[in-house]
Amino acid sequence: xxxxxxxxxxxxxxxxxxxxxxxxxxxxxxxxxxxxxxxxxxxxxxxxxxxxxxxxxxxxxxxxxxxxxxxxxxxxxxxxxxxxxxxxxxxxxxxxxxxxxxxxxxxxxxxxxxxxxxxxxxxxxxxxxxxxxxxxxxxxxxxxxxxxxxxxxxxxxxxxxxxxxxxxxxxxxxxxxxxxxxxxxxxxxxxxxxxxxxxxxxxxxxxxxxxxxxxxxxxxxxxxxxxxxxxxxxxxxxxxxxxxxxxxxxxxxx
Amino acid sequence: xxxxxxxxxxxxxxxxxxxxxxxxxxxxxxxxxxxxxxxxxxxxxxxxxxxxxxxxxxxxxxxxxxxxxxxxxxxxxxxxxxxxxxxxxxxxxxxxxxxxxxxxxxxxxxxxxxxxxxxxxxxxxxxxxxxxxxxxxxxxxxxxxxxxxxxxxxxxxxxxxxxxxxxxxxxxxxxxxxxxxxxxxxxxxxxxxxxxxxxxxxxxxxxxxxxxxxxxxxxxxxxxxxxxxxxxxxxxxxxxxxxxxxxxxxxxxx
Numbered sequence: 256x257x258x259x260x261x262x263x264x265x266x267x268x269x270x271x272x273x274x275x276x277x278x279x280x281x282x283x284x285x286x287x288x289x290x291x292x293x294x295x296x297x298x299x300x301x302x303x304x305x306x307x308x309x310x311x312x313x314x315x316x317x318x319x320x321x322x323x324x325x326x327x328x329x330x331x332x333x334x335x336x337x338x339x340x341x342x343x344x345x346x347x348x349x350x351x352x353x354x355x356x357x358x359x360x361x362x363x364x365x366x367x368x369x370x371x372x373x374x375x376x377x378x379x380x381x382x383x384x385x386x387x388x389x390x391x392x393x394x395x396x397x398x399x400x401x402x403x404x405x406x407x408x409x410x411x412x413x414x415x416x417x418x419x420x421x422x423x424x425x426x427x428x429x430x431x432x433x434x435x436x437x438x439x440x441x442x443x444x445x446x447x448x449x450x451x452x453x454x455x456x457x458x459x460x461x462x463x464x465x466x467x468x469x470x471x472x473x474x475x476x477x478x479x480x481x482x483x484x485x486x487x488x489x490x491x492x493x494x495x496x497x498x499x500x501x502x503x504x505x506x507x508x509x
Numbered sequence: 510x511x512x513x514x515x516x517x518x519x520x521x522x523x524x525x526x527x528x529x530x531x532x533x534x535x536x537x538x539x540x541x542x543x544x545x546x547x548x549x550x551x552x553x554x555x556x557x558x559x560x561x562x563x564x565x566x567x568x569x570x571x572x573x574x575x576x577x578x579x580x581x582x583x584x585x586x587x588x589x590x591x592x593x594x595x596x597x598x599x600x601x602x603x604x605x606x607x608x609x610x611x612x613x614x615x616x617x618x619x620x621x622x623x624x625x626x627x628x629x630x631x632x633x634x635x636x637x638x639x640x641x642x643x644x645x646x647x648x649x650x651x652x653x654x655x656x657x658x659x660x661x662x663x664x665x666x667x668x669x670x671x672x673x674x675x676x677x678x679x680x681x682x683x684x685x686x687x688x689x690x691x692x693x694x695x696x697x698x699x700x701x702x703x704x705x706x707x708x709x710x711x712x713x714x715x716x717x718x719x720x721x722x723x724x725x726x727x728x729x730x731x732x733x734x735x736x737x738x739x740x741x742x743x744x745x746x747x748x749x750x751x752x753x754x755x756x757x758x759x760x761x762x763x
Contacts, residue, residue: 340631376518377520378520
């Protein structure tokens, strides 16, 4: 029995998110089905990040156990021809038995992209949230600064979260304009349910001028979801990567 | 009665091309249906370029005649909310009665994008042709040089074309690598059926080293489709723009 970790990229548009659920097809379900067929045994992957419906990933992680004799590092290339074009396994590798990326110190990085111009773009509509009113990226960055560090993010967490604590650490949060796009890039040790989308929606309010950046500390302190901005739509969100620290976070990482 | 010209962008993935046909939904059909509903009369658009199934456009053009009192330049904004997300009308404007972009001197610009790396990318798979063997962009550019100018492109035309002549003028043709993408950008006074995709497939053969660039003049002269390379797949192709010259091409344009 070997434990294998996969790095998975996908266009989430067609899926009801990562995790198995009864009402629609999920990325996990497709992987389970095709891995089971390839390896000739029932495979159940377990993911590091349960991305929502419509959210994309360039580097989600999952693990599986297999008795197969296919070398772990060859599973990616063997599997890809049997996957739909919107899911690609970037890498497969053996890990220690019992290893799980969810039980390992890690930093996740997400990027949220807003197309900020009058007209929508049919060639980017799957990957950006279109927002026609002009956003001021500098004000968004100013508002973002208050969120960096360790805080109780209860005000930035959707109802229905089963997290034991709402304290999380954001290690980096930048807002930059690139042509007609605004990109919010955020890294942290963990994120609550819808947290990145609520942060993005709140920063957009700041970018509009509807929310003064100096209000952010008050919103954080309130712990009240209704004080933060709306949840930005899923299509703008992409899980860029998950950096694992199996020996714990190194000294001086923040 | 007014004649109105629309500039239309679309993701062609879900469509059986531009033009009305019995076997699947087309961009033209969607525009006719939604324009007829908006303007309250039966509208039939007529396009400048009949892009193939799966081919994209940032700036295709079409004209229509309407009795509507909606000002022509407002039709785009009025129509967009009723279009699917993969079709956007960028601009609408009044033109002279009887004007048609197909009967006007014009330069069309297409871009063909190849993702040239080992792994496919699920987040770009709709807009690039994935090709894993390394391509040499400099050799592709060298081969491309022979195609610039006025030539008989019969060797680069798919069977079934109804063109009266296979002579066309390519005014610019460049090949550049940008990271893991190779982009073939070609402008010309007109293109035969599948011509850009056959040029792209032929340049890819040159980029692989399978076809010496100095062979291109011979292939052109042969007029024989079997001498050129394969037709590259549609998803890599995008009609970038159509520049119109209603008073004829100016002196010194090439």
